[in-house]
Amino acid sequence: MRKIILVILIAVGTILAYDMTSDLAPTQQVVDGITPSNPNPSPLIITWTLKTPGVAPARYWCPGTGVVRDTIYFLGGRTSAAVSINSIHAYVPATDVWISTGLPTLLTPRRAGGGGRIGNKIYVAGGRDAASTTLSTCEEFDVDTRTVTTKASMPAVRWACGSGVAGGKLYIIGDENRTGTLYEYDPATNTWATKAPLSIGRGWTAAAGAGGKLYVLGGAGATAGLSDCWEYNPATNTWTAKANMPGPREYHIACAFDDTLIFVFGGNATGAGAADNVVYRYHIPSNTWTTETPMLTPRGWQMANQVGNKLYISYGSDTSTPTYLTANEEGLLAAPPPPPPNDVGVDAILVPGATHRINTAMIPLVRVKNYGAQTQTNFPVVCSIVGATGALLSTSTVNVPSLASGDTYRLNFASWTPTVAQLCTVKVRTNLATDTVLANDRKTRTTLIGDWLLMEGFNSTTWPPTGWLAIPIVGTYNWVRNVTNTNPTCTPYEGEAMASYQSYSATSGNSARLISSPITIGTTAQMCSVKFYMYHDPTYPGPTDLGPDSIKVEYSTDGTNFTRVAAFRRYEAVTQWTEHAVYLGTFSGTIYAGFLAVSQYGSNMNMDYVRMFGYQTGIEEDNSNKLPKITSLSAPKPNPITNGLAKISFSISEPTKASLKIYDASGRMVRTLVNSKLDRGIYNLTWNGTDDNNNAVAEGIYFYTLTTDNNNYTKKLVFTR
Secondary structure (H helix, E strand, O other): OEEEEEOOOOOOOOOOOOOHHHHOOHHHHHHOOOOOOOOOOOOOOEEEEEOOOOOOOOEEOOOEEEEEOOEEEEEEEEEOOOOEEEEEEEEEOOOOEEEOOOOOEOOOOOEOOEEEEEOOEEEEEOOEOOOOOEOOOEEEEEOOOOEEEEEOOOOOOOOOOEEEEEOOEEEEEOOOOOOOOEEEEEOOOOEEEEEOOOOOOOEOOEEEEEOOEEEEEEEEOOOOEEEEEEEEEOOOOEEEEEOOOOOOEEOOEEEEEOOOEEEEEOOEOOOOOOOOOOEEEEEOOOOEEEEOOOOOOOOEOOEEEEEOOEEEEEOOEOOOOOOEOOOEEEEEEOOOOOOOOOOEEEEEEEEOOOEEEOOOOEOOEEEEEEOOOOOEEEEEEEEEEEOOOOOEEEEEEEEEEEEOOOOEEEEEOOOEOOOOOEEEEEEEEEOOOOOOOOOOOEEEEEEEEEOOOEEEOOOOOOOOOOOOEEEEEEOOOOEEEEOOEOOOOEOOOOOOOEEEEOOOOOOOOOEEEEEOOOEEEEEEEEEEEEEEEEEEEOOOOOOOOOOOOEEEEEEEOOOOOOEEEEEEEOEOOOOEEEEEEEEEEEEEEEEEEEEEEEOOOOOOEEEEEEEEEEEEEEEEEOOHHHOOOOOEEOOOEOOOEOOOOEEEEEEEOOOEEEEEEEEEOOOOEEEEEEEEEEOOEEEEEEEOOEOOOOOEOOOEEEEEEEEOOOOEEEEEEEEOO
16 A cells, blocks of 8 residues: 655745845945935925815714725715714816716714725725714725625624725724724625734824825824824734824824825814924835924814825814814925936846746846936946855846936846745945935845756747647637736736737627646656746726636646636736736646636736746555545644654645645734645645745744535644744
């Protein structure tokens, strides 16, 4: 008889400190460690102007507001009659006109809840209704269809909370009882999740999403107003304390501006007395605050939005009498100051990406930019590749011949071929002797070198990529290489280019297949999975099944006949690149991956960064009496994990579909180790503490769950480094 042993070991490296001064010119060594002389941005000049007042009645505490196609929408709120209302009004800044007809109403009047815009929809959740009953319900206002629908309710009632949108999800933080509870709403699945709480509870706080993260700013604490600022990272479900605001704030509002700035408006310091017209600005990259030009109208509990280079502050209350407001004002941000004369920097590292295949040439591709006012000539740019142990693996220097103000320049550096699986770091530095702004001179990129069966980023100018095929199936539209796209507007997920099915004018049913180069598995069978990124947006609702307007994932063993495994709809609720992972099956010999794009509405489809993973199964002889009699999951060894590698074993008593997944303490799935059909046998795996994107996880408590056709088992492990 035979015993099956499955071993999965993923290469992992350690990033050590490396001083790049050794590969820089002597003049650069002098300034390499100097902090920029002015890391704190100067205050902006904001010109405030009163615009047409808001539609009566005066209101405050609107639970939802957002901008769709440069029109600002306001949902619900409270009137001077102390009544929650359900009306929806809109303001068009370009014409300074308010719209109060032709819009629906909320299903439940509400005030002081949370909400925000995701795509072309605006959500409201929680708050209090006209009878002052605290709510957990959630509603969606679809701007395109002018309809309001009920969505899944929050896990608990909430009001006097803060809210913001980050990464296409809505977050509700805190409440009147000064908790730090954080709820996350995912419109794609219409589900709520309870995330890691903020350690310092609060009510009447302000929050805003920027750069895929949530920022929570001040509020009413247990005893007094708060001035703290916290950053929540959805990817790691963790909080980080940032620099405090210039002063405490309650009953204020926040608004993000182009993912680098957050403005805080009005409210007051203690929650008592009249509101003020204070404006604070937080600069995210430098973690610094400035006090800006104050608003014309002191107010709290107002609404704030950005349209273009202008800020709009609408409605609110003076908080003391109280007087409820219809005041509406516009803040024009002045043009930025002129650039310094001499300033070049690294704009982006385009190649490599997050991963690179072993024994394949890596040719770093970098874009530099002249941020200064003067044309710069013949300045060097240095690229170094540092290994997991800190060793310098490759370095080369390329001179930029001439670069005018505002222009960019792409540079290819010397080719390097990795022969060892490890985590390496690509470091790039401009070396302009007269450069006066050092903060943008250097960029780094961490890249995992691994033994993937296939990896393609579509960055080469050769199309299709070497060994690939692009074949129209129905109609003449075909897959193409694309560096930027319209309908929808997007840029590549990584690197220089992406694969696009340009079907904007295609009729329903047009399709084309993109076929990978032949992938050699060999004589030993491997379980194969493919991962890729696909761009989605909510332009159309899309079909309810996984039919037309989708990319279908397929495989073939002969390059001609393909078997469909999965399909992903083009249209989804959130506008973003999304990674999709598909288990193809167990193969030996040669296989091909196929991506069949099928059009229904005629909008383009975009795909990037395709990788195929293979996991080998080894078979050795054994006696039948040692084959497992029961299905079971063993405790990890060691536990706690102190060496960065967790050994996990389980047994399968009969053939079954099985998955083994690792979850963090909040219940978020971080890694899938197994997802396939398994025969009877004993399986031993090694987890190296990375998630599905090969990022190192944080130290802490984790759970791993084995799921089969008939059973579900869970064990706990403590991971340390």
